């Protein structure tokens with residue numbers, strides 16, 4: 578497969594890096610390497626003793642890193658970020674990470690390369706997997722899923738009101754021929770959905786199927802939970818999300834862990850009424866108007882920052 582473009586304009590670069598509050602000699606995780614814009618910005622703030630461990634489940638991102646990043650302070654791992662807890666634990670790094678950055682969703686090279694099947698604007702195989710070494714493609718899933726399942730996915734992950742009509746149109750079409758390409762699917766959807774506010778009618782459905790195929794929401798929840806044990810006291814979490822469903826998960830995670838919680842039974846300090854908080858909210862931010870003007874992708878970006886607390890015990 579040929580990659581046509583490697584260009585990715587990093588979103589909310591300054592704000593998300595500032596949110597990490599980088600220490601010169603710290604250890605940082607970039608959970609979503611992409612083309613390494615955020616990783617490079619972190620490296621630029623570190624001295625020789627600092628390091629970055631980056632993850633990406635897309636082999637093309639990892640190959641890009643191998644070809645373009647020559648820095649002893651950087652380790653790039655081809656893996657879903659759901660494995661970061663286990664991998665870093667094996668390296669004895671649990672509780673020692675000074676900051677974790679997550680810049681969610683897909684990269685521009687993934688969207689712009691028609692071969693990846695993410696785009697409703699360009700003809701390509703209907704794949705949509707970020708990790709093409711595992712799982713099933715969108716085309717395979719559409720062939721095996723029943724109408725109700727397709728409708729549910731499009732409704733749940735795309736908030737598309739016409740989900741039932743779309744699923745029914747897909748199944749009708751499949752009685753005649755298989756859906757194997759992006760434009761076949763985009764045209765079927767355009768036949769039953771009107772475009773709204775200059776958005777392509779297939780925008781929501783493609784987003785939904787992509788989220789489902791890559792299990793994006795489950796993976797996000799799992800990875801966020803792992804940050805609790807990975808971060809050092811006062812370590813920072815900086816997460817950029819691109820749609821409300823994703824943001825809701827990040828928001829709730831931070832919110833739930835910023836509330837005081839009962840300590841598990843059995844701790845020596847256990848005493849009914851002793852509680853702890855795991856994170857402190859450090860704020861949320863949208864991309865600036867200037868950035869949105871030059872990078873359309875940033876218009877839906879929302880950055881949330883939280884800080885791992887030191888174990889503060891309070892009697893209440």
Ligand SMILES: C[S@@+](CC[C@H](N)C(=O)[O-])C[C@H]1O[C@@H](n2cnc3c(N)ncnc32)[C@H](O)[C@@H]1O
Pocket residue numbers: 585586587588608609610611612613614615616632633634635638656657658659680681682683684685707796
């Ligand atoms: C928005 S891009 C990141 C761009 C990057 N911050 C930059 O400046 O170049 C998101 C990247 O995260 C990767 N990704 C998404 N979900 C992932 C997951 N669950 N595990 C690992 N990588 C993931 C995608 O493959 C993609 O390369």
